[in-house]
Amino acid sequence: MTGKLPAVLGRIVLPFLSLSLGACNLELMNPKGAVGAQEKDLILIALGLMLLVVIPVIVLTLVFAWRYREKNTKANYAPKWSHSTAIEVVVWSIPVVIVATLGVLIWKTTHSLDPYRPLESEVEPVKVEVVSLDWKWLFIYPDYGVATVNQLPVPVGTPINFRLTSGSNMNSFFIPQLGSQIYTMAGMQTKLHLIADEAGTYAGRSASFSGPGFSDMHFKAVAMPRERFDAWIKQAKTVPAVLDKATYQTLARPSAKAPVATYSHVTPGLFDSIVHSAMTGSMPDMTHMPEMAHHGAGDMPEMARHDAGHMPAGSVSQRNN
Numbered sequence: 001m002t003g004k005l006p007a008v009l010g011r012i013v014l015p016f017l018s019l020s021l022g023a024c025n026l027e028l029m030n031p032k033g034a035v036g037a038q039e040k041d042l043i044l045i046a047l048g049l050m051l052l053v054v055i056p057v058i059v060l061t062l063v064f065a066w067r068y069r070e071k072n073t074k075a076n077y078a079p080k081w082s083h084s085t086a087i088e089v090v091v092w093s094i095p096v097v098i099v100a101t102l103g104v105l106i107w108k109t110t111h112s113l114d115p116y117r118p119l120e121s122e123v124e125p126v127k128v129e130v131v132s133l134d135w136k137w138l139f140i141y142p143d144y145g146v147a148t149v150n151q152l153p154v155p156v157g158t159p160i161n162f163r164l165t166s167g168s169n170m171n172s173f174f175i176p177q178l179g180s181q182i183y184t185m186a187g188m189q190t191k192l193h194l195i196a197d198e199a200g201t202y203a204g205r206s207a208s209f210s211g212p213g214f215s216d217m218h219f220k221a222v223a224m225p226r227e228r229f230d231a232w233i234k235q236a237k238t239v240p241a242v243l244d245k246a247t248y249q250t251l252a253r254p255s256a257k258a259p260v261a262t263y264s265h266v267t268p269g270l271f272d273s274i275v276h277s278a279m280t281g282s283m284p285d286m287t288h289m290p291e292m293a294h295h296g297a298g299d300m301p302e303m304a305r306h307d308a309g310h311m312p313a314g315s316v317s318q319r320n321n
């Protein structure tokens with residue numbers, strides 16, 4: 001019995017640990033965009049600061065255990081010892097300095113890496129509207145009127161301004177190599193700003209369990225040079241499939257392992273109507289919700305309701321930059 005336990009632990013825990021660590025570290029430690037790179041630095045700095053405590057504690061534990069072992073007659077024997085100002089100073093001041101440093105660092109980066117904060121760039125951003133569905137990702141490019149499922153082509157070196165919502169369960173949108181993850185929730189809108197600095201294909205996933213099809217809820221973010229992106233848009237506009245209300249409702253039905261798809265035309269305002277439909281329980285007209293209907297969702301926070309983009313352009317752009 002006792003002999004079996006470590007073997008079982010080894011068989012279950014070790015592969016799991018190496019898998020999870022391997023999967024996370026490789027991607028998080030190998031960022032391909034400015035946001036991801038800053039987050040990598042932040043992780044490493046925070047890790048280093050905490051190791052300033054952890055490593056001495058581990059080393060000193062071993063040193064003390066060895067030095068004050070029973071058989072060592074050379075070590076001081078001090079049964080009455082109770083206080084050392086020097087030790088108190090070290091034990092308190094180092095953690096205070098570390099906590100203060102971490103505090104300042106986190107305060108600053110919480111603001112500089114705020115997912116809602118638009119990225120500074122000379123390049124005009126590309127807008128993408130993300131809808132998490134059971135169990136697939138829908139990406140709408142409102143400026144181009146095209147949409148994709150489970151594939152996210154983006155131009156390199158261009159800020160991507162995401163607006164995100166969910167057509168059903170709560171999910172978490174995450175492209176580890178590009179940076180911050182953010183939640184998607186039905187009836188609400190979240191925002192995220194990312195950039196890819198290198199061309200390549202990056203894994204995207206939901207980082208929030210959302211049901212039986214969740215394990216296959218992957219997508220690929222494909223960062224490509226601007227010319228190739230423009231060519232892709234041109235090509236996408238020739239695809240026969242269109243994303244209208246009926247197509248969306250079919251797409252929104254639960255299904256696992258949804259294949260990559262492209263739609264050449266998206267009904268304008270689809271994203272906003274998906275946000276609103278979660279509040280009213282029905283799929284409204286694509287144009288605009290009657291004021292009664294969505295203002296009747298009394299339990300929604302004011303920001304969330306009015307962040308949905310149907311406000312007069314001036315007031316929205318002022319608040320949202």
Ligand SMILES: [Cu+2]
Nearest residue numbers: 294295305306
């Ligand atoms: Cu409103």
